[in-house]
Amino acid sequence: MGKADRVSAESVTPGSAKPLAAVSMDVDTLTTLLGDAYTGPDDTFCRGLETCLTELARWRLPVTFFVVGRDLSAEPARQIVREMAQAGHEIASHSFTHPQGFRQLRRDEKEMELQRAEESIHAATGNAPVGFRAPGWNVDSETTAILAGRGYRYDSSVFPTLLAPLLKCAHWWANRTRPPAARTTLGDPNIFRAPRTAYRPDRDHIWKRGRLPLIEIPIATTPFWRLPCYGTTLFQIGESRFRPLYDRIRRECLASASEPGPRPAFVFQMHLAEWVDAPAGGLNRHLRPGARTYIPAALRMPLAAKRDIYRRFLTTLCGDFDTILMKDLASRFEG
Numbered sequence: 456m457g458k459a460d461r462v463s464a465e466s467v468t469p470g471s472a473k474p475l476a477a478v479s480m481d482v483d484t485l486t487t488l489l490g491d492a493y494t495g496p497d498d499t500f501c502r503g504l505e506t507c508l509t510e511l512a513r514w515r516l517p518v519t520f521f522v523v524g525r526d527l528s529a530e531p532a533r534q535i536v537r538e539m540a541q542a543g544h545e546i547a548s549h550s551f552t553h554p555q556g557f558r559q560l561r562r563d564e565k566e567m568e569l570q571r572a573e574e575s576i577h578a579a580t581g582n583a584p585v586g587f588r589a590p591g592w593n594v595d596s597e598t599t600a601i602l603a604g605r606g607y608r609y610d611s612s613v614f615p616t617l618l619a620p621l622l623k624c625a626h627w628w629a630n631r632t633r634p635p636a637a638r639t640t641l642g643d644p645n646i647f648r649a650p651r652t653a654y655r656p657d658r659d660h661i662w663k664r665g666r667l668p669l670i671e672i673p674i675a676t677t678p679f680w681r682l683p684c685y686g687t688t689l690f691q692i693g694e695s696r697f698r699p700l701y702d703r704i705r706r707e708c709l710a711s712a713s714e715p716g717p718r719p720a721f722v723f724q725m726h727l728a729e730w731v732d733a734p735a736g737g738l739n740r741h742l743r744p745g746a747r748t749y750i751p752a753a754l755r756m757p758l759a760a761k762r763d764i765y766r767r768f769l770t771t772l773c774g775d776f777d778t779i780l781m782k783d784l785a786s787r788f789e790g
């Protein structure tokens with residue numbers, strides 16, 4: 456990746472009437488996603504990112520990548536992350552070991568996860584992260600208070616969907632042979648009623664507006680029904696059924712673009728599994744016999760099909776929205 460490939464951190468045309476979108480990816484490798492249920496080789500970190508970066512160059516789309524610190528222990532991974540940062544993408548923290556039950560960790564364990572991830576990212580890129588996303592969106596008020604104390608500018612772990620109780624149960628059941636902490640997801644149960652647009656959270660109630668010196672940037676959900684609108688939905692229900700969710704959010708962003716204050720944005724989340732092929736011989740061959748673990752629909756699809764879907768989707772998104780990094784979206788709400 457050379458200098459010519461550099462993306463603009465804010466591809467915003469002055470005076471543009473387009474609403475804003477911030478695209479991010481949780482860089483969850485097969486090992487991170489499937490835990491000890493997965494026994495095969497894992498080169499998904501570099502392979503998936505290389506595929507994604509090649510595609511992103513089509514639109515010069517700046518993306519925020521939430522990386523797991525321990526994945527940067529090998530030089531090839533550090534090298535690709537360094538190049539991504541130099542190219543204008545943002546490298547943010549997705550913890551050091553990706554403990555799915557992040558909210559249930561002791562305070563000192565949370566601090567250690569953050570500190571070690573900061574050190575890994577700083578060693579690879581020369582800069583500490585300013586943004587965080589909890590594994591499995593499993594966040595609570597203690598986490599945001601710790602982040603603010605460590606100087607983070609934003610958190611993006613709140614997923615305010617009305618489907619949260621259903622998704623929590625489905626995740627608990629799908630992971631039934633994994634340890635209890637790995638079966639929890641989606642954070643404090645009150646988060647389903649959190650604001651849907653970026654906000655400054657309360658110190659003790661993450662789902663309420665308050666005065667914490669940090670911006671919370673929730674994952675996109677539709678108005679009223681609060682249906683999740685992210686990569687997983689796209690691959691789970693297909694493009695034609697996803698389109699009305701996308702259009703509803705786009706209309707809302709367009710309608711409020713002229714209102715005073717910071718413009719609302721479409722916060723679209725992708726996962727690494729949407730940019731890699733299943734391992735050679737098929738995923739089932741590498742799953743521990745009897746293991747029950749959540750497997751996203753995208754991991755069952757060939758990469759070529761996923762790439763075509765993302766080419767169509769991101770072409771639409773980049774036509775409809777001006778795209779910015781998560782940290783730049785946060786700065787619009789900091790004033």
Ligand SMILES: [Zn+2]
Binds near residue numbers: 481483553589590591
């Ligand atoms: Zn993750």
